[in-house]
Amino acid sequence: MIKIDGSHGEGGGQILRTALALSCITGEPFEIYDIRMGREKPGLQPQHLTGVRAAQAISKADVDEAKLGSQRLRFxxxxxxxxxxxxxxxxxxxxxxxxxxxxQAILPPLSMAKAGSRVTVKGGTHVEWSPTFHYMRDVLLPLLAKIGIKSSLDIEKWGWYPIGGGKVSLSVEPLKHLSPINIRERGRLKNLSGTSAVSNLPISIAERQRDHGNWLLKGAGLSANMEIVDAPSTGKGSFFFILAEFENIKVGFSALGARGKRAEGVAEEAVRQFLEFSNSE
Structure with a gap:
């Protein structure tokens, strides 16, 4: 059995998610110890435990020590x-x-199954320290499509910190052929678009985010088609996302609102990220 040190590197949850995906694909069992020892709250937290249960469900795996707070797991x-x-x-x-x-943990192995899948997950869709729904739909999935993994992602309900409650659904087609990908340069910028959204807050906040984002982009000689969204959710939140489409790749930049954070500050955070990337080599 493969043994994995969960404290390696930054000691976060990505080691576990990658291990789950590769184990499901190869059929190789593994044991991981010191799970997330590099985090303030080590061990399996709800998102990680749900990931383990999801990987277990799709692969009919035998799992030991899959419980909240556990720092060791066999899969x-x-x-x-x-x-x-x-x-x-x-x-x-x-x-x-x-x-x-x-x-993220179950998409790669599901693409290699003999039949297609439809996976619905309830939880946070736009929360800190994780890719948002928009990033996964507009950046990650198009990149995976280039290597042959065909999938689509829909959102029914947005989930914000601290209560979550969002709902997304992923459709995955069986992989027919896996192709290599070589992106040595991003190429020229072809298009800029974006989303400015709120849930259970005045729509004027989303409009202010959009307007300030467009003003900052105009100062850099750019423009973007910004969508305003009044997003269905049980919680409150705001979000600003820029999608940059280059010749060879799509890139996303986002920012989340917070209590005491001005709408203009949310937009500026995302725009500055984009401009720094765009101006880099």
Whole structure:
């Protein structure tokens, strides 16, 4: 059995998610210890535990020590089966844990199943320290499509910190052919677009985000088509996202609102990220 040191590098949850995905794909069991020892709260938190349960469900795995707070885990997959699945991060301790990070662990193995899949995950869709729904849909999935993994992502309900409650659904087609990818340069900028959204807050906040973002971009000689969204959710939140489409790749930059953070500050955070990237070599 492969043994993995979960404290390696930054000692975060990515080691676990990668291990789950590779184990499901190869059929190799593994044991991981010192899970997330580099974090303030080590061990399995709700998002990580949901990821383990999701990987277990799709692969019919035998799993030991999969419980909240556990710092050790054994995972022995059988076979990955394409089907319809439902996972809920928030059912564990009422968490706003990331729904997209759960999908990150099971998307690669599901693409290699003999049948297609439809996976619904409830949890946080726009939360800190994780890829947002927009990043996964508009940046990651198009990149995976280039190597042959065809999938789509829809959102029914947005989930914000601290209560989560979002709902996204991923459709995955069986992989026909895996192709190599070589992106040596991003190429010229072809298009800029974006989303300025709020949930259960005045729509004027989203408009201010959009207007300030456009003003900053105009100062750099650029313009973007910005969509205003009044997003359905049980919680409150604001979000600003820029999608930059270059010749060879798509790149996303986002910022989340917070109590005491001005709408203009949210937009500026995302725009500055984009401009720094765009001006880099």
């Amino acid at each position: 022995s997959p059988v076979v990955v089966t394409g089907s319809e699945y439902l996972f809920d991060v928030s059912e564990i301790k009422g968490s706003a844990g990331s729904a997209t990070l759960v999908l």
